[in-house]
């Protein structure tokens with residue numbers, strides 16, 4: 084059964100299948116209590132392990148609630164509580180867990196840890212964020228964009244700030260869903276070169292810009308993220324450079340009136356984004372967070388060949 088590791092590694096038709104199923108499942112849940120069970124209980128015979136080696140609020144809740152809504156059982160594990168923190172190897176952990184559960188979501192540090200885990204797991208694995216990427220988030224973001232503004236194909240996404248792991252997955256999605264992508268941030272924080280090359284090779288237009296006020300002019304979607312990711316330790320100089328890349332009302336006034344603003348959260352208000360923008364009419368951050376639930380349910384079913 085397939086793993087869900089990177090948007091760039093999954094066939095575009097499967098990514099589309101996952102999104103369309105998520106949209107339908109969301110409609111079927113609309114207006115129901117959060118504990119309302121999905122028709123047919125697709126995960127009724129399934130146990131899912133959710134492993135967190137880093138902090139999480141949204142990923143933890145959305146996966147856990149998603150498993151419950153589909154009739155499955157979830158076990159949430161943090162490294163601090165596992166023998167991983169006392170030196171048990173990734174290989175032994177993956178081999179052992181595969182004897183207990185049918186599907187594993189892992190949030191971890193280096194991409195190499197994820198790959199090592201996958202190499203030894205005998206059940207499908209979902210990437211719940213690494214230092215390199217955050218594919219589940221961007222599937223939810225593409226879904227959110229299409230709910231608000233129609234097909235994302237041919238549209239222009241402008242990323243403001245730090246070219247981090249979330250930015251990497253956005254570039255993968257640009258290639259797979261056919262949208263154009265402009266990165267606008269300080270020179271030292273440019274996005275991953277391989278992700279840029281992937282998007283370009285798939286036919287997306289990718290540009291690197293330094294002036295946010297000109298970058299946002301023709302944007303359909305403006306995205307930013309925390310200046311410092313969980314695995315990073317930015318110096319004072321970097322933070323000083325990033326101050327010119329705050330998403331605020333002045334910046335938004337240069338964009339189209341109906342431009343969409345996204346942030347995967349948690350946000351650092353008045354740093355990378357002002358409250359005025361985050362809570363304003365262009366912001367869809369809560370829809371993004373909600374859609375993590377719907378799209379991840381679909382990803383889990385895809386991994387278990389239940390889609």
Ligand code: CP
Nearest residue numbers: 139140141142347348
């Ligand atoms: N966006 C996101 O992944 O949120 P959490 O870190 O809270 O899971």
